[in-house]
Amino acid sequence: MLSRRKATTATPLFAAAAVSYAANSALGTAVALKLVDTSGFRWLHHALYIATCAAVAAAVGAGWWWGMPRRASRRAALTLAPAAAPLAAIPFAGTHGRRHPLIALAAAPFIVASLVRSLRPSDRK
Numbered sequence: 001m002l003s004r005r006k007a008t009t010a011t012p013l014f015a016a017a018a019v020s021y022a023a024n025s026a027l028g029t030a031v032a033l034k035l036v037d038t039s040g041f042r043w044l045h046h047a048l049y050i051a052t053c054a055a056v057a058a059a060v061g062a063g064w065w066w067g068m069p070r071r072a073s074r075r076a077a078l079t080l081a082p083a084a085a086p087l088a089a090i091p092f093a094g095t096h097g098r099r100h101p102l103i104a105l106a107a108a109p110f111i112v113a114s115l116v117r118s119l120r121p122s123d124r125k
Helices: 011-032 043-065 070-092 099-105 108-119
Strands: none
Touching: 011 043, 011 070, 011 099, 011 108, 043 070, 043 108, 070 099, 070 108
């Protein structure tokens, strides 16, 4: 009999971190390509950045402390934790030039991998 794998209880937080990051990246890319002019509301990109950082922190904390199944949730949290380094470095990278988007993109693999891991836990012990 095949057992059904369930997502972790912290999956909505990992999804929120991924959605927030994707929205912020899309807005930043649109501004860089001059498809969108945010000169009247620059705060939006900053608000999305703060939401992304808060969602990543919440997902790591919840996945580590109360997510079930415990081992899978902790692995998802550990997968996401390295995203904190590039997210913390972004404000110091400047907004013009290549550094800002490259540092921001450095968080992407960890965010995607943690979402996938929270959706499909490899072990349910």
